Amino acid sequence: MSIRHKSLKVLSLFLFCTLLLAACSQPASEPATGPAGEEPAASTADSGQTPSEAQSSSEAVGAPAGAGPILTDKPADAGERPVQQEIFNSPADYEAASGMAITEYHEAPQLAELVAAGELPPVAERLPKNPIVVKPEETIGKYGGQLRNNITGQNTLRSSEAGYFNYEPLxxxxxxxxxxxxxxxxxxxxxxxxxxxxxxxxxxxxxxxxxxxxxxxxxxxxxxxxxxxxxxxxxxxxxxxxxxxxxxxxxxxxxxxxxxxxxxxxxxxxxxxxxxxxxxxxxxxxxxxxxxxxxxxxxxxxxxxxxxxxxxxxxxxxxxRSFDNPDKPSISAWIPNEWPPQPIQTYHRNPYYWKVDTAGNQLPYIDELRTIRVADPEATLLKTIAGEFDFVRIAYLGGPANLPVLAENKESGNYRFAYANWMPNSFANIMFNFTTQDPVKRELYNDVRFRRALSVAINREEIVKLIYKGGVFPSQVAPAYGPPYHGESELFQSYAQFDPDLANQLLDEIGLTERDSEGFRLGPNGEELLLVISATTAWPVETPQVMELVKNYWAEVGIRATVKPEAGELWAARHNAGEHDISARGAHFGGGPVHPTLNSNTFALSGWQWAPDWALWLDTNGAQGVEPPDDVKRLRQLREQILGEPDEAKRNELMQEVFRIHMDNLWSIGIVVDDPKFGQLTVVNNRLRNVPTWSISGEWYPHIPASWFINE
Missing domain, CATH: 3.90.76.10 (Dipeptide-binding Protein; Domain 1)
Incomplete structure (x- = not known):
């Protein structure tokens, strides 16, 4: 059994069977709906509807909003149904795909009243020549109601969802x-x-x-x-x-x-x-x-x-010009009513919004976003369990550590879970100062055998059990799971196995054979070798704890290390100034909605955490910084090819070459990665419908919240 599949068993136990009935039926690396949309259409059983309910939903596609009854079926839980929502670029595209024509447009009752009073043009005149057509996730929705959302923290300007829900890029x-x-x-x-x-x-x-x-x-x-x-x-x-x-x-x-x-x-x-x-x-x-x-x-x-x-x-x-300006015209679904910060921040529907459903109903269905300020994650958790919020991301609920509490209260709180995909978080990633002024360490850190030895000396499975209690997987830094980057593949297990014998063999090959009276290896110059690990306390907060375990694993192969916890700002200042020896912090490789070419770690871009002096040399064409190895230069060359390559398949082939270069060089040592569907999980009140059970993004915007509705 592979390391990853062993960890999945731990994860299942950690999150209780009630949470993972859907997830445990498939590997973590295979989301219910992948980036390519390869899943078959859901059957009636998949959707959680009875045959009569499924028929009602189908018939409702041609009916005006509010004409159908309130849904009585229980909404599907996390990952239980492949994504049903579809987007059509025009009514003609929808007709070509479905054989059904949109012959007229409808609008919310409050807008119809304004039209009747002569205060607003008819809906057909407010829509563009070719409005986008949205096939809803479950059924044609009902107009009206408020979506209740949180603003967690007194220093938080506004709900981030209010921004995410209103993104309208080109x-x-x-x-x-x-x-x-x-x-x-x-x-x-x-x-x-x-x-x-x-x-x-x-x-x-x-x-x-x-x-x-x-x-x-x-x-x-x-x-x-x-x-x-x-x-x-x-x-x-x-x-x-x-x-x-x-x-x-x-x-x-x-x-x-x-x-x-x-x-x-x-x-x-x-x-x-x-x-x-x-x-x-x-x-x-x-x-x-x-x-x-x-x-x-x-x-x-x-x-x-x-x-x-x-x-x-x-x-x-x-x-x-900010989004928060209530006087600034917008093309978004909802518009702020007041400047933040407010105890309760509200947003009203845009009467000129330019997307409709498959029955010709102008979106959004929901009248108002109502975002309520709460003191902290604990208060947010209590209100969510009490059913006072409709849509809350796990980040505002104390993180995945509170999933057992949330799972226990699902029935009484009348909510469900929804997964979201994102690029995996690599926790407690270890970075070296390749340009340190210490000549002994500089030689060692630039020797890939030394980095590989330190990596295989780490018992990642034990770290998962002792620190994380499940919920993460042993891995090097990895991109998004599934196609096209396959962060779950064996490539990202390179030198992630626990193999002290190999570690000792590699260290001996380097020439670190001399030891002191305590059994620690001496440097190539015969003097004490001490690795100082600067561990951030900011992200993730458990980094110093993880590094204490790493220190002990390295001691077993004769490498002496010490851990120095540092607050986030101090850590960043020292690291960026090249004043560190070895650093530890979280990392990403990209994937999902974050294309890897946007990620500094993946392509040694400006501010590259793993080797900022090398990135600076590349950024300035050699005028500043330190000249990097040829493989680092190759990363930038590959990025230029990817940016200009029109064939997506070829772009993805080039990306795999990028990842192979990283895993071969191991410029940083990854410890564990999380499963994004839990790190980005959302709690959804059962009164809120048409929300997919799985999103490609932790922002949820691709699923058009304007098509969600309040089922009351």
Whole structure:
């Protein structure tokens, strides 16, 4: 039995059978719905519906919202049903796929009243020429109600979900994990993938009814990106060949990006975590130009600044353009009612929202997001168990450690669980100072045999039992599980086995054969060798405990070490300044909605934790930093190939080469990785329906919360 499968058994026991009935039927590396959307359609049994209920749901697809009865079936729990929700780029696409036409549009009763009173145009005039069509997860929903959400912590500005639920980038991940059109209805690349032409969805309107056009994107580019006060350092993701893109308005609904080198991955970046996804689509020119000196005299702006308590124009403009500004028009599903922070922060529906369901009902179904401030995770946990919140991520509930408590109270609290996929967290990852001023350690740390020896000397299975009590797997740092990166594969078990004999053999090969009176190995120079491990207390907090165990394992093969816990800010300052010997902290490799090319650890990008001096040398073309080994240089070469490669299969092949280079060199030593579906798990009240049982992202946005509804 493999290390990973042994750990899965521990995990199952840890989280109780009530939590893992679905998960235990499949390996952790095979989510119920993978990035490729390869799962078959759910049967009636899979969906948790009786045949009559399934028929009612099917018939409801052609009915207006609110026409059907309240659902009486029990909602599916975490992972029990493959994702049913589908996204269609237009009504015509939906008709072509289903054979059913959308012949008219409907709206929420409160909006119909405004139309009848002459205060709002008819719904058909508020929608774009081709609204996006959403096939709901379970059934056509009902209008009305409030989604109750938490704001955990008195120093937290607002609910992060309020932001996630309202992301509307140019492109987006669909529920199956593919990048598809969103605000941009379509696009095409030039033959050499240097010029991207984006066609905006014609007829989208801002929440005040003003048309959204290419002029808004042009404002974002010319008056924001190119403004050196607002953006002094231009985003690297908008550059190729060290040149900033050229942006052009072709017509009212067409724009172009032109790059110095091929950039096929750019359409993925436009809808991905790590890129300023919402900036291009959240800057209404007609509103923000009132506060910009390119359009208004500075004296007028200064008067407004004074009124708002600002003495710096840049700060004032960033404040005005923020999502939290209730006066700023938006194209999102919900709009804030007041500036944060508030004890209760609320958001109302956008009457001009541009997505509909398969019956032609304008989304969102839910009238209002109601986010309530609570003191801390413990208070959030108590309110969630009491059924006072509808949607709470595990991070706000004290983390996976509280899963047993949550599982025990599911019935009384009237809630269920939903999984979310993300890039795995690598906890207590060990990093070396490859450019240390100590010549003895510098030689050792740059010898891969030394790093491999230290890795196989660690008993990861014991660490899981003693520190984590399950819930994590022994592994090197790994990307997302399943296709296309396969973080669960044996590749990421390289030198992760517990093998003290191999460790001793490798250390002897290096020449560390001399020992002191206590049995510890001496350095190559015959002097004491002491490894000092700087262990952060910030993320994850258990790092010093893990490193104490690591110290003992290394002692068994003759390596003396000591552990020095350091607060997060001190740890970061010392590490980034190269003042550490060995450091320990969490790490990622990317995957899921975070493309690995966005991850500094994967491609030795600026600020690379594992070797910041090497990254600096690459960033400055050798002007600063320390020249890295050829394999590190190869990582950057591969990244350039991946960015320009239009064939996704070839991109994924190149990514596997990247991971093989990492596992062969072992520039850092991973200890354990978590299972993202538990680290990103969400508690969902049973009154909230149409929520998928599995999301491709911890942000949940790809599943369009605008299609969720309150089943009351």
């Amino acid at each position: 492109t987006i991940h669909n529920p199956q994990g593919e990048i598809v059109p969103n605000v941009a209805e379509s696009w095409e690349w030039s033959d050499d993938y240097t010029v991207l032409t984006l066609h905006l969805r014609e007829g989208i309107k801002w929440s005040d009814g003003v048309p959204f056009t290419a002029d808004d994107l042009l404002f974002w580019w010319e008056d924001y990106i190119l403004n050196d006060e607002l953006v002094p350092s231009k985003p690297t993701l908008l550059t190729r060949g060290e040149q900033l893109a050229e942006f052009t308005k072709v017509d009212d609904y067409t724009v172009q990006f032109a790059f110095a080198e091929p950039y096929a991955l750019f359409t993925t970046y436009l809808g991905s975590w790590g890129f300023p996804r919402t900036d291009p689509t959240s800057m209404p020119k007609h509103y923000l130009s009132q506060f910009h000196p390119n359009y208004v005299e500075m004296e007028e702006i200064e008067a407004m600044m004074q009124e708002e308590g600002f003495d710096n124009w840049v700060d004032f403009f960033q404040h005005i």
